[in-house]
Amino acid sequence: MPEEELLKIEELSKHFGGVYAVRGVSLDVRKGGIWGLVGPNGSGKSTLFNTILGLYRPDGGCIYFNGRKINNLSSHQIYGLGIVNSFQVPRLFFQMSVMDNMLVAARGHQGDGLFNSLFLRGGWQNQERDLIDRALGLIELVELDKLVFAPAGELSGGQRKLLELARGLMAKPRLLLLDEPAAGINPVVGKKIFQKLQSLSKNGTTFFVVEHRLEILFNFASWVYVMDRGKMVTQGQPEKIIDDPAFYQAYLGAE
Amino acid sequence: MDLLLYGLDLLVFIGIFGILAISLNLEFGFSGLANFGKVAFFLVGAYTYALLSQIGLPFYLCLIAGALVAAIFGLLISLPALRLRADYLAIVVLAFGEILRLIVKSEDWLAGGDWGLSVSPAISITGVSPRVDLLVNIALVFSCLLICFVVAQLLSNSPYGRVIRAIREDEVAAEALGKNRAKYKAQIFMLGSAMAGLAGGLYAQYLQAIVPMLFLPIITFTIWIMVLVGGPANNWGVLVGAALVEIFERGANIAKDYIALPIDPSNLQYILFGVLILLVLFYRPQGLFKESPIKTRALEVVRHAREQVKGEGG
Ligand SMILES: Nc1ncnc2c1ncn2[C@@H]1O[C@H](COP(=O)(O)OP(=O)(O)OP(=O)(O)O)[C@@H](O)[C@H]1O
Ligand SMILES: [Mg+2]
Numbered sequence A: 001m002p003e004e005e006l007l008k009i010e011e012l013s014k015h016f017g018g019v020y021a022v023r024g025v026s027l028d029v030r031k032g033g034i035w036g037l038v039g040p041n042g043s044g045k046s047t048l049f050n051t052i053l054g055l056y057r058p059d060g061g062c063i064y065f066n067g068r069k070i071n072n073l074s075s076h077q078i079y080g081l082g083i084v085n086s087f088q089v090p091r092l093f094f095q096m097s098v099m100d101n102m103l104v105a106a107r108g109h110q111g112d113g114l115f116n117s118l119f120l121r122g123g124w125q126n127q128e129r130d131l132i133d134r135a136l137g138l139i140e141l142v143e144l145d146k147l148v149f150a151p152a153g154e155l156s157g158g159q160r161k162l163l164e165l166a167r168g169l170m171a172k173p174r175l176l177l178l179d180e181p182a183a184g185i186n187p188v189v190g191k192k193i194f195q196k197l198q199s200l201s202k203n204g205t206t207f208f209v210v211e212h213r214l215e216i217l218f219n220f221a222s223w224v225y226v227m228d229r230g231k232m233v234t235q236g237q238p239e240k241i242i243d244d245p246a247f248y249q250a251y252l253g254a255e
Numbered sequence B: 001m002d003l004l005l006y007g008l009d010l011l012v013f014i015g016i017f018g019i020l021a022i023s024l025n026l027e028f029g030f031s032g033l034a035n036f037g038k039v040a041f042f043l044v045g046a047y048t049y050a051l052l053s054q055i056g057l058p059f060y061l062c063l064i065a066g067a068l069v070a071a072i073f074g075l076l077i078s079l080p081a082l083r084l085r086a087d088y089l090a091i092v093v094l095a096f097g098e099i100l101r102l103i104v105k106s107e108d109w110l111a112g113g114d115w116g117l118s119v120s121p122a123i124s125i126t127g128v129s130p131r132v133d134l135l136v137n138i139a140l141v142f143s144c145l146l147i148c149f150v151v152a153q154l155l156s157n158s159p160y161g162r163v164i165r166a167i168r169e170d171e172v173a174a175e176a177l178g179k180n181r182a183k184y185k186a187q188i189f190m191l192g193s194a195m196a197g198l199a200g201g202l203y204a205q206y207l208q209a210i211v212p213m214l215f216l217p218i219i220t221f222t223i224w225i226m227v228l229v230g231g232p233a234n235n236w237g238v239l240v241g242a243a244l245v246e247i248f249e250r251g252a253n254i255a256k257d258y259i260a261l262p263i264d265p266s267n268l269q270y271i272l273f274g275v276l277i278l279l280v281l282f283y284r285p286q287g288l289f290k291e292s293p294i295k296t297r298a299l300e301v302v303r304h305a306r307e308q309v310k311g312e313g314g
Helices: A043-050 A075-081 A098-103 A114-119 A121-141 A157-170 A189-200 A214-220 A245-252 B004-031 B036-055 B059-083 B086-106 B130-156 B159-169 B171-176 B181-207 B218-230 B236-258 B266-285 B297-313
Strands: A007-017 A017-032 A035-037 A059-063 A081-085 A173-181 A206-210 A223-228 A231-236
Touching: A007 A043, A007 A206, A007 B266, A017 A043, A017 A059, A017 A206, A017 B171, A035 A214, A043 A081, A043 A173, A043 A206, A098 A121, A098 A157, A098 A223, A114 A121, A114 B130, A114 B159, A121 A157, A121 A189, A121 B297, A157 A173, A157 A189, A157 A245, A189 A206, A189 A214, A206 B266, A214 B266, A223 A245, A231 A245, A245 B059, B004 B036, B004 B130, B004 B159, B004 B181, B004 B218, B004 B236, B036 B059, B036 B086, B036 B181, B036 B218, B059 B086, B059 B181, B086 B297, B130 B159, B130 B181, B130 B236, B159 B171, B159 B181, B218 B236, B236 B266
Parallel strands: A017 A231, A035 A206, A035 A223, A081 A173, A173 A206
Antiparallel strands: A007 A017, A007 A059, A223 A231
16 A cells, blocks of 8 residues: 655755755655654754745745645645644743643634634633643643643743644644754653654654654654755665765765 | 812723723734824724714714724734734834824815814703713713723633734744734734724714824823733733823823923923833833733633642642
């Protein structure tokens, strides 16, 4: 059975003035599993994610999701199609509680509309209860259950990363882009999270993960892309990649 | 008796400015939209009310029309302005307010120019005492304030309120979580403008005559102080702010007749405003009241349960 293609990128380029952050990158992510993206600092991984997300307009190339071209969609529409991101530097709503941060991400909350919020209060109150239950489960997963009503601004750096991740999961994505989910996280929790991602990936969510902690990522990823200076230099199964000279070249650098 | 009339008059002003403060709080306090052109929508409401009352429409229709026309203006200005960065938005709406004032000032055929427009009373009973007339106005103003307050409270304690706060905190992240920020901002701008228009109508109705001089940028400034002093994103707070600032303004006005000052006494009020702002910024930068957290029934249940568990554990 051929795996279904979810995300397809063709010859994507993005530059900032004279900095060519992404140069002609092509890749495929098929449905299911954990997909890795690695490369040294500044190789263009976050730029690639942000471009997929519609935060940057590509300067060249195409992005397809489920066969549909999404280059020109705004990021709320891209969320609507099922792509959600968890930022490298958490972008939380810092004055709002952990719980409210989670609930903002919920998909299809009826009370999100102006009219419903005023006149159909009965309708969304029940929905809100279910969403809170789901949010509590995810908050527990990332071990923030003592801080449910604390403002996100009071969280530590690692806790912010964890909330950012949980918020992404709350959005029930079809494709979740995770930009260094394990950075600054204690290794035990980090491993637990990857195990959770693995189990979720069997139920229809696909993960595309940037991670510098290669020892964790290579344990879980089914396929890894390697970027260097804006270009895709190699790709393959993790056990093959660690023997790939191009991979070492990227990391150890040609001076 | 004079004192009573004075107090009732003050109450009307607190009510009208309370509506304006609630509306700016929706825009700025909850959504982060720095509307420096509040007076424009206040003016639109007042002139709409006056013009329609002159052709004989009943007062409630004039009020509704004032709110609607202001909302339309709010939408029109928000469309280009919301695409701009926040600081450009501020400049655009600030200029818009002044332009509108200059238009009504110079277009005699439309709005009476400098002489302004006169307005007939909402409920005209011949021979009533000024006190009864004031009470009618107070009832009218406070009914409208109640409606605006309830709408603002319901909105801020709903998922919608959560979304607009999220947009205020980080609009890029909110958009990446599926919230169409342009739509939300336009809605809030319309709603805020409608409330300001309603307040304008009430103002015209109360004064029974409006002139361009009433709509100087200082009005916008005053509403901002009310919100900043009371506490942005707290509807009760900004009401308290509105009352305090109105009382303060009156106090300064009375005081200047009794105190000999080495400066032009009519500036005293502005100087005191400046001092008030500095005091708030230094000692209570978040305003007198803190942001009120989002409360929905489901959230309260969980919060309560958690507090109880914590209480037993500790
Ligand atoms: N908004 C921006 N404006 C200008 N230059 C940028 C911007 N974002 C990224 N860059 C540049 O693009 C290049 C790639 O950056 P990017 O953040 O994509 O790297 P990365 O692979 O995510 O690195 P890291 O592993 O350190 O997170 C860098 O040289 C960076 O300086
Ligand atoms: Mg990065």
